[in-house]
Structures are given as structure tokens and as C-alpha cells.
Amino acid sequence: MNFLTELGTYVVENQSELLSMTWTHILMVIYGIALALLVGVPLGILAAKFEKIAPFILSSTNILQLIPSLAMLAILMLYFGLGFQTMVIGLFFYSLLPIVRNTYVGIKEVDKSVTEAGKGIGMTPGQLLRKIEVPLSLPFLMAGLRVGSVIAVAVACIGPYIGAGGLGDEIISGISLQSEIKIYAGAIPATLIAIIADAVLGRFEAKTKARMAP
Amino acid sequence: MIQLQNVNKTYDDGFEALKDINLEFQEEKINVLIGPSGCGKTTTMKLLNRLTDHTSGEILMNGKNIKEIDPIELRRQMGYVIQNIGLFPHMTIYDNVAAVPKLLKWDKKTIKQKVDALLNMVNLDPEIYRTRYPSELSGGQQQRIGVIRALAAEPDTILMDEPFSALDPISREQLQDELVHLQQEINKTIVFVTHDMDEAIKIADQIILMEDGNIVQKGTPNELVTNPVNDFVKDFIGTKRLKNNQSMPQLSSIKKAFPSITKSKPVEDAIKIMVEKQISYLPVVEEDNKYKGIINLYDALSHKDGYVHEITNTTSNAVNINSDAAEATRIISGSGAAFLPLLSDTQEYLGVVDNQALLKSFEGFFADRGGEI
Numbered sequence: 339m340n341f342l343t344e345l346g347t348y349v350v351e352n353q354s355e356l357l358s359m360t361w362t363h364i365l366m367v368i369y370g371i372a373l374a375l376l377v378g379v380p381l382g383i384l385a386a387k388f389e390k391i392a393p394f395i396l397s398s399t400n401i402l403q404l405i406p407s408l409a410m411l412a413i414l415m416l417y418f419g420l421g422f423q424t425m426v427i428g429l430f431f432y433s434l435l436p437i438v439r440n441t442y443v444g445i446k447e448v449d450k451s452v453t454e455a456g457k458g459i460g461m462t463p464g465q466l467l468r469k470i471e472v473p474l475s476l477p478f479l480m481a482g483l484r485v486g487s488v489i490a491v492a493v494a495c496i497g498p499y500i501g502a503g504g505l506g507d508e509i510i511s512g513i514s515l516q517s518e519i520k521i522y523a524g525a526i527p528a529t530l531i532a533i534i535a536d537a538v539l540g541r542f543e544a545k546t547k548a549r550m551a552p
Numbered sequence: 553m554i555q556l557q558n559v560n561k562t563y564d565d566g567f568e569a570l571k572d573i574n575l576e577f578q579e580e581k582i583n584v585l586i587g588p589s590g591c592g593k594t595t596t597m598k599l600l601n602r603l604t605d606h607t608s609g610e611i612l613m614n615g616k617n618i619k620e621i622d623p624i625e626l627r628r629q630m631g632y633v634i635q636n637i638g639l640f641p642h643m644t645i646y647d648n649v650a651a652v653p654k655l656l657k658w659d660k661k662t663i664k665q666k667v668d669a670l671l672n673m674v675n676l677d678p679e680i681y682r683t684r685y686p687s688e689l690s691g692g693q694q695q696r697i698g699v700i701r702a703l704a705a706e707p708d709t710i711l712m713d714e715p716f717s718a719l720d721p722i723s724r725e726q727l728q729d730e731l732v733h734l735q736q737e738i739n740k741t742i743v744f745v746t747h748d749m750d751e752a753i754k755i756a757d758q759i760i761l762m763e764d765g766n767i768v769q770k771g772t773p774n775e776l777v778t779n780p781v782n783d784f785v786k787d788f789i790g791t792k793r794l795k796n797n798q799s800m801p802q803l804s805s806i807k808k809a810f811p812s813i814t815k816s817k818p819v820e821d822a823i824k825i826m827v828e829k830q831i832s833y834l835p836v837v838e839e840d841n842k843y844k845g846i847i848n849l850y851d852a853l854s855h856k857d858g859y860v861h862e863i864t865n866t867t868s869n870a871v872n873i874n875s876d877a878a879e880a881t882r883i884i885s886g887s888g889a890a891f892l893p894l895l896s897d898t899q900e901y902l903g904v905v906d907n908q909a910l911l912k913s914f915e916g917f918f919a920d921r922g923g924e925i
Contacts, residue, residue, distance in 0.1 A: 455638030458603060458711075459652050459701070460627035473642045 341518075348519050356508065360527050363504035366422065366497065367490045367531070370429025374486060378434050379479065382441025383467065396439060403435040407493045415500045425494065425502035432493050433486030440482025444475025480543035484536060491532040495524075505531075553579055554600060554709065554741065559609035561595055561765075569595045570606070571765040580739040581757035582732075586746055588788070591762040593745045597711050600743060601627045613709075628652060631702025631710035631740070636718055637694045639686040645671075645697055646682040652705040670700035673737075674730065692723030699731070703738065712744045716751065728754055749789055753777070761785060801877045801913035803905050807894055810904040812837045815844050815861035822860055823852050835893045835901055836864045843870055843893055843901040870895050873902055877913050880905050 349356060381399070385392040402410075411428045418424040448471050456470045495506040508524030511517075554577045561570040570592045577583045585593040598604040599611060602623040611618045618626060639648050646667055647654075653663045668678040674696040686694055695715060702710050716724045732755050735742065746752055752759050753773040760770040769781045777793060780786045812835040813822045822834055832849040845866035855863050869883050870893040880892055884907065891906035 449636075449638075449641075451634055451636035451638040452640060454603070455632070455634050455698075456640070458601060458627060458632035458634065458638075460624050460629075460655060462624055465655070470640060474640075 345519050345522055349523055352523070356523060356527065359503065359505050359507055359524070360531070362422070362502075363491070363494055363497075363506075363528065364531060366425050366429060366494045366502065366504055367487060367535075369426040370490050370494075371433050371483065371487055373426065373430040374433040374437050375483070377430070378437030378482075379441050381434075382438045382479075383445060383472075385438065385442045386445035392442065396442065399435040399438045402431045407432065408496060408499065411496060411500050420501035422502050424500050425497045425504070428500075429490045429493060433490050436482040436485040436489070437479070438482075440478045440485075441475060444478030445471050447478065448474045477543055477547040480539060480546055484539035484543060487535040487539060488532050491528060491535060495528055553577075553612075553614055554743075555610075555612045556596075556599075557610045557612065559599065559611060560607045561592070561599065561604065562607045569765055570599075573609070573765075573767060575760065575767060575770070577741055577743055578758050579741050582735060582742045582744055582755050583758045583760065584744045584746060584752040584756035585760050585762060586749065586752045586788075587762035587768075589747065590764075592765040593747075593760075593762050594713060596762070597713060597743055597745050600709070601630050601632060601711060603627075628656060628705060629707050629709070631705070631707045633695075633698050633702045633710065633712040633715040635714040637686075637691075637698045639694055639697055639701070641686050643685075644682065645676075645684050645686065645689070648686065648697055649701050649704050651701060656705055666704060670703060673734065674700055690723075691719050692727060695719060695723075695727060696730070699727075699734075703740075707740070709741045709743065712742060714745055714747070717746065717748065724751075731755060749793065753793075761788060801917050803871065803875055803877060803880055803894060804873050806877070806905055806909040806913045807873065807903045808906060808909060810835065810891075810893075812901050813847075813860055814839060815859075815864060817860050819847075819852050819855050819858050819860055819863065822847060823849070823856070826852065833889075833891070835904070836860055837901045841901055842899045843895050846893070871905070872897065877910055877917075881910055884910070 378399075381395050385395040405413075407428070410431065411424070414424050414428050414431075418427060452474065453466060453470060456466045461469065494502075494504050495509060497504040497506040498510045499506075505524045505528045509521055509528070512520030512522075512524060556573050556575040559570055559573040559575075560568070562568050573592075573596065575596075585596055587593050595604055599606050600613075600618070602618060605619070613621070613626075640651070643651070649667045649670055650663045653666060658666075667682070671678040671681060676693065676696060681689070681693075686697070689697065695718075698715065699712075702712075716727050719727065728751060744755065756773050758770060759773055759776050761768045761776065763784055769776060769785050771779075776785065777789055780789055811825050811829060811831075813825060815836050815838060826832065826834055826849050834847050834852075836844040836847055838844050844861070845864040846868040847860060847863050847865065851863040851865075869887050869889065871880050871883055873894045873896055884890075884892055891904045893904050894902045896902055
């Protein structure tokens with residue numbers, strides 16, 4: 339109980355600083371994910387449309403995901419220097435795989451009879467993609483986005499090592515100062531961001547899915 | 553008008569799906585392509601809207617080679633109904649039906665009128681169904697939408713790829729009836745693929761029966777059933793269906809030999825024959841065996857000293873040998889006679905057919921049909 343009041347007092351006293359860290363954290367994630375969507379969705383569509391390059395696209399995004407996050411950020415730092423933008427690039431790489439893979443699977447999973455019907459009534463390949471395939475793969479894409487976001491929120495916590503800021507700052511200084519309160523003050527908001535992202539995107543996912551139940 | 557001239561289709565793996573097909577689809581009629589799986593019926597249909605391209609030969613649509621028509625344009629000019637319905641699950645019924653008119657950029661008002669009219673045509677209230685999603689409809693309703701989606705842009709030709717095969721038997725029958733009924737209003741050239749002979753016979757104006765990439769026989773349902781060209785066609789139509797169509801037993805097969813008497817003979821002779829054979833009637837013939845009439849035992853007994861022609865009843869019924877059992881039964885039951893004389897085309901007396909033989913022939917006929925009477 340005592341600990342909770344202490345934590346409360348700390349949070350209130352440092353609220354502006356904590357809020358700005360939270361904001362930086364969220365921004366990093368949003369930029370990273372937005373980039374990943376911008377690049378990942380077209381890559382996923384390409385992979386689905388051209389079976390030959392699919393293994394190449396999928397395995398290279400897979401490899402990106404397999405590099406340990408600290409190592410990846412360190413390598414990125416060599417080329418992009420310290421700071422916010424390096425972290426955004428790192429998060430972009432990390433959330434790329436779920437988005438590419440889910441877009442790919444989503445388009446592959448569109449019922450063949452539906453695409454045949456679309457083609458048969460005279461849709462151009464572009465119309466087919468815009469009106470049929472992309473809307474129908476949306477539930478999958480949403481699932482990918484959700485997984486990607488949760489990963490990004492977690493990875494963003496090691497931001498301070500490459501000077502990117504965010505809630506990781508609070509946690510890491512808590513570790514070096516051996517301050518339980520500081521650790522919690524960073525960890526709790528970071529977890530909350532992950533939970534909220536998961537819940538909100540999960541609802542979107544369910545919504546897109548519900549209508550398309552066969 | 554759609555014509556196929558020497559059309560071949562060979563797939564990349566060397567499989568010859570179609571071999572030198574020559575075919576003309578009848579305009580404003582239901583043309584049914586039928587055959588076992590792998591016979592090329594679906595391929596033939598998909599050539600028409602270029603979902604598949606033929607390897608050689610020509611397909612002419614109103615005299616124009618379809619390879620010179622942009623496939624997208626071509627498809628928009630043809631309705632297409634597919635086997636698994638293929639409605640767009642993320643679009644409302646309205647958007648589904650309006651899909652092609654929207655691609656063709658019709659104005660909104662026209663599209664709305666068209667969609668409502670089509671929904672009414674298949675007895676789905678537009679007010680209720682317009683805003684629903686396909687998943688909220690039954691299978692039969694969904695395929696009705698599939699059919700009217702194909703009609704929306706008012707194409708001359710509609711391609712239907714086993715459209716009713718995924719439905720339950722009751723919905724299937726209903727939709728078949730509705731299609732036949734609808735066709736009377738819309739008069740489209742319909743190319744309909746199926747593997748179900750009952751369906752084909754029910755809806756087709758022209759049946760095109762295929763096997764291994766060849767056309768085995770084409771004609772009206774009646775022509776196929778009454779005159780199958782070979783055993784494959786017979787097998788495909790099915791022995792049961794052939795039997796159902798079989799005519800009634802022919803009288804020639806149940807003819808009985810029966811004595812007769814020449815009209816110039818004395819009545820005494822006639823009585824002798826009747827007593828000997830234990831019969832009460834005797835057919836009378838002329839010298840050249842032409843049928844004359846009939847005498848009965850009672851008249852004969854009261855006219856013992858006369859001649860046969862004096863007591864011959866020339867108004868009694870007889871039947872031609874080429875008639876069937878149904879005809880004979882009708883005459884017999886109308887006249888109350890126990891038998892009928894059988895005559896050749898030249899009125900020669902050949903024998904008789906009696907009640908018992910008729911009944912026997914019917915027994916055999918219905919037994920062949922598996923007891924269905």
C-alpha cells in the first residue's frame with residue numbers, strides 16, 4: 339500500500355515528463371507501423387500475385403524478424419546514427435513480417451469462387467484487387483497489424499540504448515538507480531499502450547471479420 | 553450468335569481438353585453443355601468469356617472473332633453465374649447486383665431501378681434484401697442473387713457454370729423452374745454447364761453431350777432420349793430414363809394366333825371350329841384373308857343352315873398391328889369385347905390380342921420401370 343502511494347506521488351510529480359515519454363513512445367510505434375504498412379502491404383500483394391518472388395519476400399522479412407532486437411538496433415545505429423529516426427526504422431523492420439505475411443495470406447485466402455466471379459463479370463486486375471481482394475483480406479491484415487503493434491511497443495522500450503527516448507528511458511534509469519518506482523513508472527504505461535493497441539485493433543479485426551463470414 | 557469453329561484447347565502440360573469442336577449455340581435458347589467430369593464442358597464455356605483462351609480454331613460472336621475483343625469488355629457483355637455462387641461477401645445485396653452496372657458506370661438512378669426490378673423478378677422484396685449481406689441469405693436466395701447479378705447489365709448471353717449443383721434438392725428444383733420461367737420473359741442465349749441429366753432434360757432447348765473433349769451428340773432433350781447415337785449416350789442418359797421414355801408394349805409382341813373362317817363357308821363349319829376351340833366368337837375373313845367382321849356362337853346356333861357372311865357383324869372393332877397396348881386397351885374397354893382382331897396395314901387378318909395378354913404386357917412394362925406406375 340505504501341509502495342502504491344509512493345508510486346502515485348512519483349507519477350504525479352513527474353507527470354509532464356512521463357507523459358512526454360509516453361508520447362514519444364507512441365509516436366515511434368505509430369511511425370514504425372505506418373512505414374511498415376506503406377511498404378508491407380504492397381510487398382504482401384506482390385508476393386501473393388507473383389508466386390515466384392513470394393519465398394524471397396517472405397524469407398527476407400522473416401530474417402529481419404529473427405535478428406535480436408538489440409543487435410538490430412546497434413547495427414542500424416552504425417548507419418543512421420543515434421536518435422528517434424533510427425528507432426522508427428528498427429520498429430519498421432520488426433513489424434514488417436506480420437504485415438507482409440498476413441497481407442499475403444489474406445489475399446491467398448480470398449475464396450477462389452469470389453475472385454473468379456469478379457473476373458468473370460469483367461473486373462480489371464486493378465479493380466479486382468481494390469474492390470475484392472484487399473477488402474476481403476482486411477481481417478488478416480488487421481491481425482498482422484495487431485501483432486506488429488504489440489511487438490513494436492515492446493521493442494521500443496530499448497530505445498534509450500540508441501538515444502531514441504520513450505518510456506524505456508524511465509525503465510533503464512530505474513535499473514541503473516535501482517529504483518523500483520522508476521521501473522514501474524515506465525513499465526506500467528508501456529504495458530498499457532500494448533494492451534490498448536491490442537484491444538482496439540482486435541475490435542477492428544473482429545468487425546471486419548464478422549461481415550465476411552460466409 | 554456464338555459459333556465455335558474447329559476449336560482446340562491444349563493445356564501447357566499437353567492435355568487436350570477440346571478436340572476440334574464445331575458448335576453453334578442457339579440464340580435466345582437454353583444450351584446445356586453436359587458430360588462426365590473432365591469432358592471439356594466447363595472449358596468450352598470458359599472459352600466464351602476468355603477466362604481460358606483456345607489454342608486454335610475460331611470462336612465467333614455475332615461474326616466477330618472473340619480474340620479481337622478485349623476480354624474485360626467481352627466479360628461485361630456476358631452474364632456469368634458460377635458454381636459456388638461467388639457473391640462478394642463484403643458487399644450488400646444491392647452492391648452485388650449492381651456490380652457490373654457500376655463497372656459500366658451507369659447512373660445511380662438507373663442502377664437502383666434495375667436492381668429493384670431484378671429483386672422483384674426473383675421474388676425478393678427490395679426493401680428487405682437490398683441492404684443485407686450475402687451471409688444473411690439462404691443458399692437458394694444467394695444463388696438467385698447470383699443469377700440476377702448476371703442479368704443486371706442486360707447482356708445477350710449468360711454463362712452458367714453448374715449454378716445449382718451446390719444447392720439442396722428442393723432449392724435446386726425451384727431455381728430450375730424459375731430459370732425456365734424467367735427465360736420466357738428475358739429470352740437470353742444461355743450457356744448452361746451441368747453434369748445432371750435430369751436438370752438438362754428439364755431446362756434445355758439444346759443439349760450438347762460431350763466426352764473426352766469431343767461432342768458426342770447434340771439435339772433437343774427428346775432427340776437424345778429417343779435416339780441416342782451410341783452406348784455412351786445411352787449410359788449417360790441412364791437406362792431408367794430410356795425405359796421411362798419407352799413406348800407402350802407393341803401389339804405385335806403379344807399377338808395370339810387365333811382361328812378364323814372365310815365368309816363364304818357354311819355356318820356349320822364355324823360352329824364346329826368354335827366348339828372345338830371352346831370359343832364363342834370367330835373372326836371372319838374374305839377369300840384373300842382380308843378382315844371382314846366377326847360372328848358369335850349364339851347367332852351361329854340360330855342360323856345353322858346359312859352361310860357365315862349372312863350373320864357376320866361387320867361393325868365390330870379391330871385394331872392395327874402397329875398400334876400399342878394402350879390403344880388396344882382403350883378400344884376393348886369401350887366395346888366390352890374380350891379380344892380384338894389384329895390387322896395388317898392392308899387389312900389382312902393376323903390374329904388377336906385378348907384381355908389377358910394385354911394385362912400381362914402391362915405387368916411386364918411396369919416391372920421394367922422399377923414398379924413406378
